[in-house]
Amino acid sequence: MSTLVVKSVPRRARRSADAKREEVVRVALSIFSRAGYDAVGLREIAAAAEIDAAMIVRLFGSKAGLFTAVISQAFGDEPLLDSPIDELGALLAAYLTAPREPEREETEPNDLLLLLRSAASVTAAPLLSVALHEKFIGGLAKHFTGPDREVRAALIAAQVLGFATLRFALGSELFENGPQDRTRQLLAAAIQSVIEG
Amino acid sequence: MSTLVVKSVPRRARRSADAKREEVVRVALSIFSRAGYDAVGLREIAAAAEIDAAMIVRLFGSKAGLFTAVISQAFGDEPLLDSPIDELGALLAAYLTAPREPEREETEPNDLLLLLRSAASVTAAPLLSVALHEKFIGGLAKHFTGPDREVRAALIAAQVLGFATLRFALGSELFENGPQDRTRQLLAAAIQSVIEG
DNA sequence: CGCCAATGTCAACACTTGTTGTTAAATCGG
DNA sequence: CCGATTTAACAACAAGTGTTGACATTGGCG
Secondary structure (H helix, E strand, O other): OOOOOOOOOOOOOOOOOHHHHHHHHHHHHHHHHOOOEEEEEEEEHHHHOOOHHHHHHHHHHHHHHHHHHHHHHHHOOOHHHOOOOOOHHHHHHHHOOOOOOOOOOOOOOOOHHHHHHHHOOOHOOOOHHHEEEEEHHHHHHOOOOOOHHHEEEEHHHHHHHHHHHHHHHHOHHHHOOOOOOHHHHHHHHHHHHHHHH | OOOOOOOOOOOOOOHHHHHHHHHHHHHHHHHHHHHHHOOOOEEEEEEHHOOOHHHHHHHHHHHHHEEEEHHHHOOOOOOHHHHHOOOHHHHHHHHHHOOOOOOOOOOOOHHHHHHHHHOOOHHHHHHHHHHHHHHHHHHHHHHHHHHHHHHHHHHHHHHHHHHHHHHHHHHOOOHHOOHHHHHHHHHHHHHHHOOOO
């Protein structure tokens, strides 16, 4: 072991590996959000990103590696979490009950959908769990006061998750055609009650 | 390959199809609850039920047919839904925060787990949705008074779903090692706030 | 330019999936 | 007791999975 070749850090982005990585992550986020981790094959993502499936493995190491990259991009920063805590319930409720624009429904990469669609996968669930706890729950608990901040933040995450599951994953009609103002009001009150303890 | 396996296990009577159906549904409920619809193969269920995978298809028509049979048995009747509505929040919270018995954790067929673990599957989600709306939300709304009974019931379903997702599917430690009394109290209050509108 | 690592491509691997067809066995009606 | 029908068991299918290794092609730097 005379000259230990040091892992050859790419001096500069040789050409477009980073760009490709970025695009693959973007496309993968969209597809994972729509179908969930298990239901999506590497080849499907590869085709959508106009790349070879083997190249994804070469870029991210594995499918799980790609998923972690997708997660860390999806959970980058959620500006809603920095809202004043006395408005947070109303803001979250408004965000969750906002009507979907039908034409974007398919293409819009929804972080929530990514989360709940892949929460069942035994591979993806642990990765999602750490991201959720670090970014969402942690970022929320920071703004709280009083005891049990983390548990209260987690309970809010549970509310968001549950509503999103029922509305987006299970496609409940009650939130689309029902009394949306009342829904938003009830949801806001339930969230706010947890915020204030 | 071994072709000389003992194949003639003297099974019981002729009309054992119904009994087999029942057993298959039972073990399928357990396995689906643990891993979700997509992640479980027919062969796994078949092996657990000591039956051939082809036999499941012959009995239920398809994998989706088996799943519908599982659903209609799992959502038979939930006695919790008939509780007095002024205690319902506390009862649901107690049910959701109850400590898991480690030895049963694996085998106990949990309807909630079945629901949330398979909610992501594009095949299973519609089937689950109708069962959830008919049995759970419908059965809950019956006991409510005042306006928007169904939406309020759906919001409670969302809360149950979300908490169960975070605790069981994502395995959040906050509910296992955290202040469980406080968690239960906060959850009960949030649910009850929706019940009472 | 020439070298060589980085970037792509192709095919194959070993495996699993749901489903079907074809057998063999078992059981009851007559 | 015989034959018909149900129940069961295998094997095979076509398709899809993540991953790997062997090749071709490039592009930046000495």
